[in-house]
Amino acid sequence: MLKKSGMVQDHGILNKMAWIQNHDKDGYKTIYKMNSTNGIGTMTVYKVFTGIELIINEFESTACLCNVPTYENVIEINHCQEGRQECKLLNGSYLYLGEGDISINTMNNCTNTMGFPLKYYKGISILLYLDEFVRDVPEILQDISIDIYGFKEKFCINDECFVMRATDKIKNIFSELYYVPESVQKVYFKLKVLELLVFLNIIDVSKKIQREYYSHQQVEIIKQIKNLITKDFKHRYTIQDLAKEYCISQTTLKTYFKGIYGTSMATYMKEYRMKQAAIMLRETPNSVADIAISVSYESQSKFAASFKEIIGISPLEYRKKCLADGKTSSKI
Template sequence: MKKRYIIEDARKHLVEQINGIEGIEGTAMQENLVKNTKGLSAVIPKDNDGYCTVYKMDCADGLGLMTVYQVYPGIQLIYNDFEATGCEWEGALGQNILEINHCREGREGSKLLSGSCLYLGEGDMSIHTMDNCASEMAFPLKHYRGISVVINLELVSEYPPQTLAESGIDILEFKEKFCADGNCFIMRAKDEIEHIFSELYSVPDCLQKPYFKLKVQELLLFLCMVDVTKEKQREMYTSPQVEIVKEIHKKLISNLQERSTIEELSKEFLINTATLKATFKGIYGQPIGTYMKEYRMKQAAVLLRQTKSTIAEIANQVGYENQSKFSTAFRDVLKITPAEYRKQNASE
């Protein structure tokens, strides 16, 4: 059975919240969120003015936290922390709500209304209107940490931050610039993105309000200067391709003692080998062989910590008949021998 976060109305409510102006109206809306939100274990206001709210999600395989800061009227900055395979929500979202996502750790996937699927790797940034994505986000590595900046274009156009107003930038033009014809804009990891977002992951509490305001304005000014025609877009994958590759992934990790070749998988699942290799790497961030080697070693590390099985037995359980080859692979991935790793983690 597929495990995933269920955030049925959280994202819709976040959009509703972003439509509010700071102050009394925002506080009242926060109270409605607590009453109406489904699938959340807690909605925790961190202050009295509605500036910061933490949304806590429970599910079978872990927790998710979305920490939401109301930086300006119509602009939210959201810290996303997920340990799960995905999240979903209900209801249509606004066409004039722009979402900018930055992936710090893990991978994040979205399905567009066209049926195309796209994936962000570490350091990547995406921009899309919130009504253009289907009601599910995927976290293929079962771990995701990132930042979202959500912008109500009409509200920000009416109440622009000072720097934006002084620059003469028309925020409404961002939709046509980055999301024309239902597209989603992807910018691969680069120094400029790293500079803007990396500093947001370590801001002292006492400096958050002024610093968030500066960084959001810096981001908007940077986006104004971006020439979208010069940015090479990430490849997108069709929904059927993605579903087939997810089934292949499930088969690969369900029995680590079995070693299927790409050709065998291609024939069994009726998918072209080139498409299989490209789509797998697009979803999981690595070629199949590299991914499975690391997956096997991580599972071996768990067995070394939590069981008394011999190293030879563990090697066999993760698909290595030769203990020497297993030890070499383990050291390649974890930079330590299995015996040393077990000794270091003997207290667990």
């Protein structure tokens, strides 16, 4: 999602996104904090090896704009932990990562905007600066036959983006990286990055799952539909009505909506209603009955049951919890 951390200011990100930058003394860790009209976000960059950076990304936003130039010999590996990631490729098509998925691409194949359809995202980016890496190969890798330049031919041939959907192996490599105690970060990050490189070196790409690309027009239609159905809770739209209005088949609508937002339209709307209700419970003194009506539930008991199903606790318990710990996060 970023170019080289030491070069970020030269790429104009601070002017575009109101980034606040913090360095540690030895330059191992750099934190960028975004505060823009799109939302807020944090990118914590670690220089794990010469030529390899690990970035922990946390966003409560619809998009992250990085005004960066393209580099052919930089490979970006993205892992989605929470939320959903939208990547727009230079050919105009879109690719989506769900929770547990990884993507691999060269930095000259993506636009400068990363989208988050669910308005929150937590993930890891690992950047491999191939030219720098081969000049100073980590000693631990010198006896292992890994062709780092071969990764580009293996995963990014013809400037394509390689995607692997969630597997237990991917989970084992990435999951603990998000919660490593600071006291052991340097050693642990090195070990896990090396594990990832070995894994990528031996993986059989012929067994990968087919990628699902979406055109700009397809994405725009589905986003228009999403905006429409979330604009007025009182109006219940059917798949049949929406497909007719937007001149697409019902099957196409259902397939594309799930591909972009990661779930069916009915499930998305149920979760969206409950998350809007949660915001009102946190930020307004409105009664539970009034909030239920606001999100188009005539029955308070049915609203409470749906809220508990999605959020995990009852509306009253949620309000008490928020008042006690002062949380106002937009991510539930």
